[in-house]
Amino acid sequence: MASTYENILETSYRLFAEHGFEKTSMAMIAKALNISKPALYYHFESKDAIIDTLFEELCRSIAFSRFFKLQDYTRTNFAEKLTSDGLHLIGSQQEDARYSQIMKQYQALGYRNAKYAERLLEILEGFTAGFAELLQHGAALGAIPDDDVLVRAQMLNMILDSIDNYINYGFKYDYNAIWIKAVADIVKGVDHA
Amino acid sequence: MASTYENILETSYRLFAEHGFEKTSMAMIAKALNISKPALYYHFESKDAIIDTLFEELCRSIAFSRFFKLQDYTRTNFAEKLTSDGLHLIGSQQEDARYSQIMKQYQALGYRNAKYAERLLEILEGFTAGFAELLQHGAALGAIPDDDVLVRAQMLNMILDSIDNYINYGFKYDYNAIWIKAVADIVKGVDHA
DNA sequence: GTCTATATCGGGATAGAC
DNA sequence: GTCTATCCCGATATAGAC
Structure with a gap:
């Protein structure tokens, strides 16, 4: 039996x-x-407190390293692993429609409360940094070209973020094909014997 | 001297x-x-009416064909023109911070009123269709490869949309470099004598 | 077309009993 | 921890004079 506190958050x-x-x-x-209503206020001092608590929980659940594990990438499996890890992330978001809907609202909240905007930027920057590190690693392995690593990382981040958004919009794009092509464009220029 | 009606919309x-x-x-x-306040209500029957009117005005101002003109694209200038038209659009959005902030709010409104969501999807779909037509044209000209035209169009649309979003977030990415590389990836595979 | 004054409603939040 | 009853405020919206 879940606690009232948890039930409140869930509902x-x-x-x-x-x-x-x-x-x-x-x-x-x-x-x-x-x-x-007063029972609610016993557990959370305000509506904003509920919104805040949910936000912190959500933020903790999102981290580049949860989806992309640097140590698993090798010279030969690099493109393939990058593809499958991304597809896995895309798939998990396609299953949870609520996630993107809530996140978009926190983005909107960012106008009036800089805290939300800053935290969301941190997450996005975390993904960009994660991709940059991953691509750097790939370049060191000789799996991908070593020029423009940052721009490539930013592109991957944008594509992934867009896919997330478009899924939420209800678009029927072929997201798997898009991600596969994005990765292919990133690794292009290196021969794999 | 602008009319009260127009002043209300502007303010x-x-x-x-x-x-x-x-x-x-x-x-x-x-x-x-x-x-x-009552003077306001004389011109607009409700606050929602103001929001609606602004929305319709905004939607009309956004159209693929305003930025990308098919007839100007040739075999030799294709990549160059696609790049510069995109950079032009990006530049115009970097100048108008309010635009993206308002648009994001209409996205958020889409939850409760499907009208907004549908209209915004139409615009995005218009851009995807526009890119698809443009790339089809480019393929016919022999300026770009003719496979995966739809996926390529979707990627261009996503990148452009993301750039718009990230500008609004305040990210200091090198958007020009990103767009240039995106276009380069699209045209890749065809020799230009 | 614009005003003053006011109606009305719904929201967040609280007092105090159990 | 949860309840009933209530407060308070700010919002949309309207009535009716000028």
């Missing part, structure tokens, strides 16, 4: 994804949980 | 970009214009 997450932060009132959350 | 646009739709009250808009 809030669902309602926020469905209706947005602004249109989800404390009354709605309470009703969905079959508890009263 | 609303500015305030919405600065504070967001929800935190911009009708009272704020009225005050900024030195008119009263």
